[in-house]
Amino acid sequence: MKIVSKLAAIALLTSTSVSADPIIVNQDNFPQAYTNLRFAAIIEKAGGLNTFLKMPVPSSDPTQQFVVRMNRDTAYSTSVFDLSSRKVYITIPKTDKYVTIQIVDENHETQRMIYGPGRHLITAKTDHAFVIVRTLDSELRDNIVVEAPKPKPFKTKNWDKPSFQKTEKEGNADFSDGYYQAGAFSNVESGQTPYMNYVGVAGGWGGAMVMDNIYQTSPYFDANGCYETTFVNPEAKYFWSATVYNGDGYMFNDVANISSEMNPKQNKDGTYTLRFGCKGQPNNIPVLEGNTTGKFNVLMRHYGPSDMVSNGEYGYNMTQFIRKAD
Structure with missing residues (x-):
């Protein structure tokens, strides 16, 4: 997803805009600025509010990705909804998949995610909100009811x-250097902090x-080399995945990720070795x-993290063990 970081593209949008003097962007208002522009891009792509867009598989061209650090782990449907009525419901059809x-x-x-099929009331603190459906059942997206x-x-x-x-670039760099997920991707009541909110927006x-x-992020490595990491089975409730990004935070080829859903080869002792x-x-x-x-760097995602991953137990963060192969 890269459209939002290219303001020239946003200028072409047909959604309602305000022709006021430009608003200077800094760390304090960057989350609102980035979100405002991303909402506009999603509305344009979907053809209006309250209308789901079935997201295609992200391009391997970094300039065509909608935002930084997209992934191909699940199928997505996205929309921006007007929730001011407090009468918006989304019904997810029956499925046995995530x-x-x-x-x-x-x-x-x-907010906490809503899991599984059923008719769900959708609410938020602000009038408009982004809603994303993630699923391993791609056909399900054709039967979502709004x-x-x-x-x-x-x-x-x-x-x-x-x-x-300028603010986006600085925040993305801070994200890559290490950030606190609970303070970045959360809400005020659950411990979100203004600075980590800014870094989280810029980086993910x-x-x-x-x-x-839970997201685990590696440092950057020289792309001219062969690297590997061996780690114990993370035992995610749903699944885990690892995605490779370039120095700007974008996928760059068709083989960008691997996940437990792809039946990766296990070692005899039950561990996994991933190679880059x-x-x-x-x-x-x-x-x-x-x-x-x-x-490049690697981002490990745990969908339904195990207690071992949540507690930061040794051996359950594969990004810590990435080394150049002999």
Whole structure:
């Protein structure tokens, strides 16, 4: 997802906008600025409010990705809803596969995910909110039912482009250097802090709360090399995945990820060894082909994290063990 970080593209949107003097963007208002622009892009793509867009598999071209650190772990449907009526319901059809609903408001505050089929009331603190359905049942998306009154318009604000891009770049760098997930992807009541909210938006807009998903991020490595990591089975309630990104936080080839849903080869002792840039070897993700930044890092996602992962037990964070292979 890269549209939002390119303000020139946003200028082409047809959603209702405000022609005021540009608003200077800084750390304090970056979560609102980025979210406002991303909402506008989603509304444009979906063809209006309260209308789900079935997201295609993300492109391998970094310039075509909607935001930083997208992934191909699940199928997605997304929309921006007007929730001011408090009468919006989403019905998820029956399925035995993983499916969740996540809500992100205009201040980039999120909530616990809603799990499974059924008719669900959708609410948020702000009038408009981003709603994303994640599922391993891609056909399910054709039968999602939305009940919502006629929406009131969404307004795109006039954000200052140079200050936006500067603030985004600095926040993305801070994210890559290490951040506190519970303070970034959460809400005020659950411990979200203004600075971590800013860093989380710049580095991974729309991330989930730690009770639902845990993200583990590696440092950056030189893309000219072969790396590997061996780790114990994370025992996620649902599944785990590892995705490789370039120095800017974007996927860059068609083999960007591996997950427990892809039946990766296990070692005899039940551990897993993942490889990066080790052509021809099992469980390998390329790190050089299509990567113009010269470096890469790995993000491990735990969908329904086990207690061992949640408690930070040794051996359950594979990003800590990535080393250059002999």
